[in-house]
Each structure stands twice: as structure tokens, then as C-alpha cells.
Amino acid sequence: MLMSLAGIIFGIGFFIVTQAQTSGFEQFFIRTILGTNGAIRIEDKFQDTIFAMAAAGHNADASKFEVAADRSARKYIEGVEDPERITDALHKFRNVSGVSTVVEGSVIADSSFKNDSAKVYGINLADHLAVSDLAAQIVRGAGSLEDFRSSPQGLLIGRVLADRLQLGPGDSVLLQAGTEQRRYRVSALYETGVSDIDRVRIFMHLGEARSLLKKTSGASFIQVALFDRDRAPMDALQMESVLRHGAKSWQEREKSWLEAFRALQISAAITVSTIILISGLGMFNTLAMIVIEKTKEIAILRSMGYTRSDIARIFIWLGAIVLFFGTIGGWALGAGVTYGVSMVKLPIRGIFRTDTFQVYWSIWHYVVATISAAVVVMTAAIIPARRAARLEPGDIIRGTSQ
Amino acid sequence: MATNTNSIVLRCENLHRYLGEGEGRVHVLRGVSFEARRGQVTAIVGPSGCGKSTLLYLLGLLDQPNDGSIWISEQLMSNSSDLDRTAARCEHIGFVFQFHFLMQEFSALDNVMMPMRKLGRLDEGQMADRARMLLGEVGLGDKTHRLATQLSGGEQQRVAVARALANQPSIILADEPTGNLDVKNSALVFDLLTKLAKENGQAVVLVTHNPDIAERCDETKPMRDGEFVRK
């Protein structure tokens, strides 16, 4: 019985810890992608082909989402033609908290040391801070956002790219796009932890980007931030149909990573649930043994006037007590280990940047762990309880007194 | 309700009981009729295997007859539901088995209190008082807190007698209550049972192989092959 109790405690505890970890990293990953590429990205104007229009018009009641759903039948035109109009339209969406127009283009960055290919992102700083965590991503002690704000020739360079080019704040760098060459000054370094970003992105002021890249109008894409990130897929669909531009939610963009996290979480839950299941089996075994060992006592209780349900209740109570203390112990263990793990140093770069284990505290981990333990424990108690209740006192006493 | 003119608290008529399955099916009781009165001690005697215990379990509502009827305080119980029979056991019947059958993990006091707990007529303090009183009457007043395992066989059987009396049942059924005890203890337990039954006006039905004990009962019913026979 104590073994089963210990098993339930460990089962619930580990369930909580593994869920806290896997969803901790997932949440952190989501925070990172929202803080870099935003919740929704509007890009590429599209024109419905005759075929797509026919398909959409075919059913008069078809919702506006259906138009957007048939992407294969569209003709895309690269970029956003009229960003001002789109921005105005986006601000009318109630869930939209920020909109930033971005002009993007490839450049060769040339420091005095060496050169490397990169991508410039022309932004309006105030707008872009509202759709990303750029402010928090500035590497401490390596320049400042204020410097960038006040200097038209300022750049924000990803830390990995800066390392390669051996650039620091205040250094000058030559950017070359096509035949155009201009000299800029590094205002600050930033680090998102996402290697694909830190290796290539250079932020500069929108106007500078327009003249360097010779894109006097339009935009490469528009980055959108939302109040409620979970509504992003629905909002994106609606934006597509209203704005006639492709709109991709973060869930769609990062689908494969998110699915990997989800798979990890489920497999951890299944693995750890086996601990609970095995403890349940152990408890079932113990209770079944008790029923066999105590048939005589059960018969005596029945002869005194204890009912079948009284007998069953004894075993249900045993299960409930194990469940109660298992839950209390499991929660304490789970919370304790989760806290301990969150203190563990673990530097990760690549898909995000963190220096400690990420954990996510959610009451649901505790609830789900308890529910699964309750199902297992109570099943393990109810079956022997019913068996005990079914015993006929006459048969037992006849059997033992001969 | 039990103060009938003839004060019959237990009555059975034409009881038949088969035991075993298929080939091994045995006609154990072949039409037994019987009455037990308040304040009277009845002994059932007979050779081993004649069906004495089987009859006692039927009378105690621990088992159901294949045919025939049982009345307890004028109420037909033989074919009532498990719940009704269980309630009747709690209220009207006290059992003493050949093997004392105490709850080993509990003290003598707790064992005696167990039927009272189920009946639920007394509060905790009253139950403890009554249990101490009963244990005192069976001569174990100083051993109330001993665990069942720390008592001798005779002492355990006396605790079982006290337990059978706990709810002041109108019927006490005892299956060879002294079968496991030496002469001195046998006499002690038997005297206790009969004395308390007389004092409280309870009907006692006991099975015994001991001729001395049978001799001292108010009535002796000899049994052979599942039937009562004339002496």
C-alpha cells in the first residue's frame, strides 16, 4: 500500500514536472516568435484568377473565409503595394495591437575586417517596437536603442552577424545593394536567440532602406501584433479576404515546431502516466490480496449486520486515502521539482535564447495529473471493493468452519 | 412486538437446503421445522455432517433455504432481500461461532462495539460503556484494551459472546461455541450464555457435541441426516 502511495506521488509529481517543462519551453518559443516575427505577417498581394473567383462565387452563401481558403488558384504579386491603406485597414481590426511596415532587401555588409551577406529591414522604430520585443533584445552594454532612434545612419545588427564582421557599437559598416553603396554606423547589437535572425538581420530606418534598396513605395511585408494571440489564425483568414493580401499567422508559420512541441508534451504525458498506471496495478493487487486475506473478517462484519455497501466502502476509502495523500504529495513534489528545475542553468541558442530551464506554471497540469490518478486509483479500488461486497457470508463461514 | 403470549421469536417451517453443484449436490436439510422462545436455551445435537451448522446459518439469515419459511419476531424473512436480512441480523441476531472470529487488529472493546456502531442507536460514550459492561460480565473487565491476538482462546470466545450480546438481540445462535475450549472454559462460556439469556429474555439456540452441555439445556433437539428425530 505504501509502495502504491509512493508510486502515485511520483506519478503525479513527474507528470506535473514534465508538463511544466515541455509547455515551459513551448511557451518560451511562442514568446520568442511573437517577439521577432510577430503574430501575423501580411505579404504579397494576390489577385484571384478567373477560376478562383468562379469557385468562390459559385456558392452565394459562401463565407468570406472560403475565398481565402483556396490559395492554390491565386496569382500572387510580391510585396505590399499600398502599405498606408493596409495599415489603416489593419487598425480597424479590434484584436490588432500594433502594425509595422517593413521594407526588406539583401545586401552585402562590408566591415574593414571582412564582408558577409545580410538582410536589411527598414522599419519605423516606434511602430516596430509595438510588434516585437526588439527593445528587450538589445544586448546589454552593446549600444543603445536611443542612439539608433536619434541617428539616421544608425543600424541594429544581430549579434552573430556582428561577431562575424567583428563589429561593435560605434563602428562603421558599408552596405551594398545592387550598385548602391552607403556607409552606416552600428548603434547597437541585438540578440533574439533565433540563429536564423541573429545571423542575417540588420535593422535600419525605413527611409534609409527605401533609398538604399531603391524601393520608394510599397513594402515587403507588414508585421502585425495582436492582443489575443490565439485568435491569430482566424484574424489572418479575415485579413486575407478583406485586404486581398496573403496573411500568415504565427501558428501557420511555425507549424512544424509547434507540432514537435505538442508531440513532446503528449509523449511525456504518456510515459509518465505509466508510472501512475503501474502504481494503480500495484494497488489493485494489494487490495485484491486484502479481500482474499480478509474474507473471514468480511463474513463476520456481514453477520453482524454490515451491508454490502459498507464492505465496499472500506475498500473505496482505502483507495480514496491513497489518492488523497498521493495527490497532496504529488502536487508538493511536482511544484518543488518544477521550481528546482527552473533554477537549473541551461544556455540554449538556436530557436530561442535562454540561460535557464523554462517552466510554465499551469493549474491544468495539476488537474490533469490528479484526474488521471483518480481514474486509475478509483478503478483499482472499485473492482476489489465490488468483489468483497459480492462475497456470501454463509459460504465463507461454512468454508472456514469445516 | 416480541412480547407474544408464547414469546416465540424465531420460527421455521419445512426448511430444505441443497448444497453443492451437479453430481455433488446434496440434500442437506430435509424439511426442518423448529421454534425458539424467549429465555429458553435449545441445544441441537447430532452426528457430524447431519446439517446442524447449515440449519443455524439459515436461521441466522446468513444463507437462504431452497424451500420453507423462516419468521423472526413474526416477520417472514426467508426470502427477503439481502439488505433486509442484513438489517435483521444487525438488530435481532447475535452469532457465536466455533472459532471466535474476532477482528485481530482491534481491541476487545472495539470488537464488542462493532455491532453497536452499525446499529447506531448509542453515541460513542454509551457504546464504550456498554461494551465495558458486557466485557465485565464475561469476566474480562481488566482486559478491555487488549488486542484480540493478546487474548487466550477462551478469553477470545468470551469476547465473542459479549459481541453477540452487544445489540441486545432477541436471538443468539451459537455454533459449537465451546468446541475449541477445555472443560473449564467450556463450562464458563456456556454458563455465561445461559445466564445472560435468562436475565435478558433472549432465545439461545446452540449446536453442541458435548453431552454435559446438552444435558443442561432447556430442550435438546437431536438431528440425523437433515431431519429432527424423536429421542
Ligand SMILES: Nc1ncnc2c1ncn2[C@@H]1O[C@H](COP(=O)(O)OP(=O)(O)OP(=O)(O)O)[C@@H](O)[C@H]1O
Ligand atoms: N459446499 C458444499 N457442497 C456440498 N456439500 C456440502 C457443502 N457444505 C457442506 N456440505 C455437506 O452438508 C452436510 C451438512 O454440513 P454441516 O456443516 O451442516 O454439518 P454439521 O452437522 O454442522 O457437522 P459438524 O458437526 O461436523 O459441524 C455435510 O454432509 C457436508 O458434507
Ligand SMILES: [Mg+2]
Ligand atoms: Mg457444524
